[in-house]
Amino acid sequence: MNAIIFSAVWGIVMMFSGVLSNNKKTIQATAIVGLILLFIVNLLDLGGNHFINIDLHNMLYFETFGLLFNAIAFGASLLYFLLSSSDILKVGVNGAEYFALIFFVLCGVSIVTSFNTLLMLFLGIEIISIPLYILTGADKRDLKSNEASLKYFLMGAFSTGLMLLGITFLYGATANGSFFLDDIAAAKTSLSPLYIIGLLLLLVSMSFKVSAAPFHFWTPDVYDGAPTVFTSFMATIVKAAVFIAFIRLFGDAFGDTIQRWQIFVAIIIAATLFIGNITAVFQQSVKRMLAYSSIAQAGFMLFALLTLNTFAKEGIILYTAAYSIATIGIFAVLIKMKDYSFEGFNGLAKHHPTIAAVTTIFLLSLAGIPLTAGFFAKYYMLAAALQTGKFLWLVIFAVLCAAISVYYYFRIIQAMYFKEGEPQVLETTLSFRVVLIVLSIIIILLGIFPQWLINQIYYLYL
Amino acid sequence: MPINYYIFLAVALFCIGVAGVLTRRNAIIIFMCVELMLNAVNLLLVAFSKMHHLALAKVDPNAGINGQIFVFFIMVVAAAEVSVGLAIIVMMYRNTHSIDVNFLNRLKH
């Protein structure tokens, strides 16, 4: 609850900071301070120190899983701010408002990681979505940005409709007319068509939000069109948060009927992996490739949903962390590039060895090469699936897709290291590079001692 | 009224909305069709709320009220969405003098 309140409040603070000061540095500093505070209050929450004790009427339910993710999301956002906050201010004149919107999104993030009723889920997702529509269109003079924004908005609204219909059916299916997850879980006994339809519609709309095929179509266009700095945010923290919501929803509300819907998830995973990986192969723009790769990564993350066992829950935390950090890093580098095509990276290693090296580590992590966090992320997903003893075909399909993913991730590595060229890179500050190195160290550490890190957090707060 | 009627009515309205989204190319009309879908959902929610109320009124006089509250929130959200959505459409129009979604094809493949 701390985080929800604080992020909303700090959003307002950011709004006023724009009114009170024209100094970009001040705004930037305010945002970073706010995020540090947000991170701290969330840690306090994890430790059991709440600022305010209000009767939640069971609308929200805070558990370690969600709060832990919050910590990761806020931590990742902090790194994101440290890397890219100056780029946020470059997008347009409304820098302070962008920060405010991001804080509102983070408020939505902390809601969707702690909802206990579909109403809160709905509100949380809307609080996330509406600022994102705007951020996507933030670069108002850029037609691509406009277009992305409109597309995102129209399709987002459409999927909201689907979600609401699903919620409605579930409401009808409950015995006592309730939106609480417990009551919905209790409705499984009847297994009425209302329940199934509601479940499927929620599956579809949540799949839309996490960009799982065939509901992913908005993703490449929006990620491509949005200002890169916001794409980074959307593709990582927001997406991960929705994933947590997805898993919480299906784990808590539909966990008992998993046999019923597992197969649908399996189909969606297969389609997502297939489309994400295959389509990414032919992309010419790194940014668009990363959009498709985020779809492909979503396919892997969905394994957690498929299985919902301990492996999955531990794994999805690790996965979101690994994925977010690596993607934020890559986008941070991408923002600095003048040419987003693969050729734009040619010869980067020669001219900017540090940037090339850390980018390589990020890419290796995304590809799931051992000794990076990405490996264990994928490892947990595969282990979770194999644990069930079913879906071997899907696991094998997934690893084949992972092999394909190497193709497009390594194209960047090839360009950086093995090709000649004069890459056009914007000025980077020392602190920027230091943060990048910190990111890559985190990735490596997570890759060698994943358990250690998770355990530390678990032991600290459990 | 049997709840079936409401369900079919709402689903029909919803699907008309969906068909509208699919067939029209004017962004505003598409958006209106989405609103139509939301209204179909609202109607169904109210119907369900009354259904639950009927079934449980003896136990809980307020049974089913949350459905109507939910409708209230949907309206709230819809209003917020409309404000943002129309702003985006207007921005688009300012830049391209068109709100035809078919012309939204700079981003593809």
Next chain:
Amino acid sequence: MIPVLLILIPLISGFAGFFIRNGNGAKKWSLFSSVITLLVSIAGLSIYNGKAYLNFDAEWLTGLGSRFSVSLDGLSQILSLLTAISFPVIFISTYRNEYKNAKNFYALMLLSQAGLMGVFVATDALLFYFFWELALIPVYFLSSQWGGEKRIQATFKFFIYTFTGSLLMLVGIIYLYTQTPNHSFSLDSFYSLHSKITGATQGWLFWLFFIAFAIKMPIFPFHTWQPDTYEQSPTAVTMVLSGIMVKMGLFGVIRWLAPVLPIGTWAWGDTASALCIIGMIYASLIAMQQDDLKRLVAYSSIAHIGLMCLAIFATTKIGMQGVMIQMFNHGINIIGLWVVVNLIERQFHTRKISELGGLAQKAPALAILLVIVALANVALPLTNAFVGEFLMFSGIYNSVATTYNVVFTVTAGVCIILSAVYMLNMIQKVFYGNTNELTQNAKDIYPNEKIILAVLVIIIIAIGVFPQPILELTKNVVDSIVTKMNYKT
């Protein structure tokens, strides 16, 4: 502690190598490091008495059931020794090669050595998998950055190919892990599974593992990455690839596949063997057609590796002993061949057999040493490979795991003849005959290269005459593995 040192020394010195400013320093540093590793390896060999393995075990991913456990048994000893010997040999023999960004080159070489060492000593499946990939990545960078013209595509194919295989293996490893009673990745708990997993399951698990290993070895039809990669990689890297890395595949079969899944191996051994045989003949015939020295050696390597794999599936102690010693021998021999190829390429800037000739007049020392290495490669008696091949063939012939043992022996035996054909052809065209414009001003090799080749030749002959010490070294491990492989339901 010795197995850990074997990994740590190259690992740490490799990372340190990135920070050495000048290339020459890096060269010396890496040579120094590899010699130290060799000394440690020899020390390990001298401590080893055949019974008590040198173990090291530490907490790592406790919650995951994986530990940092490494061990030096006979099999690990022989392969880590090969690795330890190879790197100084590679560094010395290519000492005169100049590389751009030499520090990175040498640092990556050392990292790949660390990975290889790790693969050979790991007794934990996840750890094994880690090192498996760790060995791959530096090699990928080495080949792609310092290789020939078509290096990027060729090595990329290699990378994706092997990576696909290893991912399949990962699926297999995780599956086995979920089946272990104590949820552990340790080798022992994997070995305990052999009776618990049904035959059908073992069947598909077999293929998950075997494809990974077959790609690495490589076995027909998974071999096409290999000639291209060998051709395009810088020769030092090719030596690592062909001398040591291909052993990873064989090692995998011996340690992680055959004893873990005996029923699956029993059921599919014939099919795998048939692939080996087809590959042997196929590669030999193609080797006869090659004009490029590197490709020729590459294809010959496919044939030799095929034989070793075949001998593994024969499931006999004799054959397995042959494989053990031959893994070492093949490494030595093929590195010897590459040394020569490197010398030729450096001097004449070509590897085309048809463009060379008459080198024996100009470079007699090179010619003699090459001929000996080549003869070892065709398994002439009193060279090391004879012992290995003799034992392997005996093993295959005496195999009870297959009913086609005679057919296998005879068809595989044809490769003995074919190998002589292409090796002698190569010798003839490169070294004999008259000199041409390119070779008329050829120089003989430098003393350091001569010494390295001479050392290799001495190893070749020493093992060829006194193979018994090495056979003793691997005796216990062969016994235990073959016993496990012979488990039947």
Next chain:
Amino acid sequence: MSKLVYLVPLFPLIGFLINGLFRKSLSKSLTGIIGCGTILASFIVSLTIFSDTRKAGFDTVIVKLFDFINVDKLQIPFSFQVDQLSILFLLIITGVGFLIHLYSTSYMHDEENEHYARYFSYLNLFVFSMLILVLGANYVIMFIGWEGVGLCSYLLIGYWFKNTQYDDAAKKAFIMNRIGDLGFLIAVFWMINQFGSVNFAEVFAKAPGTSVGILTGITLLLFVGATGKSAQIPLYTWLPDAMAGPTPVSALIHAATMVTAGIYMIARSNVMYTLSPISQTVVAIIGLATAFFAATIALKQNDIKKVLAYSTVSQLGYMFLGLGVGAYTGAVFHVMTHAFFKALLFLGAGSVIHALHEQDIRKMGALKKFMPITHITFLLACLAIAGIPPFSGFFSKDEILAAAYARNPIYFVVGVITALMTAFYMFRLYATTFLGNFRGTREQEHHLHESPSAITIPLIILAILAVIAGFVGIPQVFAKDAHILHNFLSPIFEKSESLKQTPELSNSMELTLMAISVAVALIGTIYAWRKFSNNPELDEPQGLAKILSNKWYVDELYEAMILRPINAFGKFLNDVFEKSIVDGIVNGVGRTIQYGSRQLRLLQSGQVGGYVLMMVLGIVILFVIQIILKK
């Protein structure tokens, strides 16, 4: 003394190492001394051991040096076996070998220092390998020598490596040998499988209890090895080509080492062969066919060394005939006598070549007057090989023919026809070379002279041996128990003798046969002498003669039947199969993915309507699956 047998191969090995390693720094004389001295030392050691074996109560001595391979139940010691058979061969190898070395010091004197030393090191290695072959106490050690001589022949045939044709011949020798070796090896594996051991003692002890089928298999496979090494049909073609090497090398290959390996091996394995009648028959028939076939080719060869080469092939055929009909002693006897006269012939030919720098007999003639010693010794050798009594060839060949008759008269008939041809082509050679008019250039004539003593002394010694060696094997019909060799070797063959079922020939029959063969040999000799002494055959041959001079086109046949198809197949695999199919599939997967990517991304049309349509279709599909699953 027998315990010191390891010295016998050790000396040549040392010689090889010294000459090989220090080839640049040694002077020619020093090289020669090392080369010859080591062999001489071996010969002396052999002689002392020989005297040991002559003593009564001598039993086979096995000297184990170390464990070569000791795996599981398979134990292969590196051990030497000293018995009558091996010591006999030791003497031949080191003795004849020494003479050839001695001869070489002069013959090769024009070579550069370095190559001279290289030559002697190879020669030493050759002798070393052959000694290992003969001394080995098991099949694996024998195989080491077996392949070793193959290697050395390769090195020596290709000694003048600048000449590509010579290299081809060397390669051919090695590869043909390898084909045979494969048979040998498989036999060894079979033995391991069957007997659990490859030691002679154990194998022969267990052989009588083994089924005939298995023994037949093993012995036939061994024989495949022998056909390669001893140049029998179908693997004989390398031997005539091996003339590419320096002539003393040919002498070494044909007389002392290499080609006799097959005979030795079968003689060594006599127990197994005797137990397997089918194998015996095969050996006899192949031997006889080779003898006949090679003799026909030798009739029309014009290269002095080629004639000798085919005569060797033919004589080897005789020896196999002997082995095949159970006349093991006869075969070994013939090996011995053949070693003397064939070495003599080659060295004589070498002397001629050395003087003339010419190998074509059509360009020779009348050498009698220029090179008297060479002429005389050559003539003696021809008489010996033609089987004219009382020269050595007569005794050994006769013994084989008699045994052949006892087994099957047809063998005898073919053998005698071959003997006729042998006498004919040898004297065709002799007459064309040494008699008539000189047909070379004037310059050649000017330089013609008798060879130096390092060449003539070995010739003389060998000539003496070629003349008298036959007397160690005087047939029973002339004198009882006068067959010294038979008595000497009887411990080796006694088991086979006891198993032999062929009836003994009566004395009169044996004498008749002897008379026939001598008569035939004389006819051939005299006819050739008369025909060629004054009008040698100089024209290009026509008809059958052309086929003969082209060696029945066997090389061409092999080329067309085996080499070309294999090469074509290899080319197909390399150019088509590997690139299009195996690699094609791999690249195809990549291309398919790329293509799929290109097509699949078209779904991403940029149209919101399209996207929503996809979504709706996705929902519909999910629902349809749900409805289907429910049913």
Next chain:
Amino acid sequence: MGTTQILFWFLSVLAILSAIMVVVSKNPVHSVLWLIIVFFAISGHYILLNAQFLAIVNLIVYAGAIMVLFLFVIMLMNLNADAEPQKNKWLKIAGVIAGGALLLVFVAALKNADLKNQIAEVNSGDIGLIHNLGIALFNDYVIPFEISSVLFLSAMVGAVVIGKKD
């Protein structure tokens, strides 16, 4: 058939027909007007279901405020004419078919639903009264109510950011 039923059918038919007209009208202004009729019909249903508060809110917020906003925007853009050129016919047909298919699968899935006995209470029940709703909203639902303020805030900020001229 009682009054309630007649009203129900009338409103339902009106809603569906108007909804179809929304979709098929060429003129955007007509679409808006038809949509307002739909909203009225739905509000009628709300009244029928005794959800008076929602009925009023629906009219005020949707038909009144939102639709007027739409109308303004359309007028502003001068889109009142048949500004929409002919769209690809096949896509249109595909859209209709897809929508129909969606309806079909919904119906198929619901067909077997055992809802015969489930009745929505019409004309009675007081949960839809503003009094009850207000109590619920500010007791149980105070958290979402407050949180929706964040939503509005962000929508407001967004509209400003997007709408204002740089």
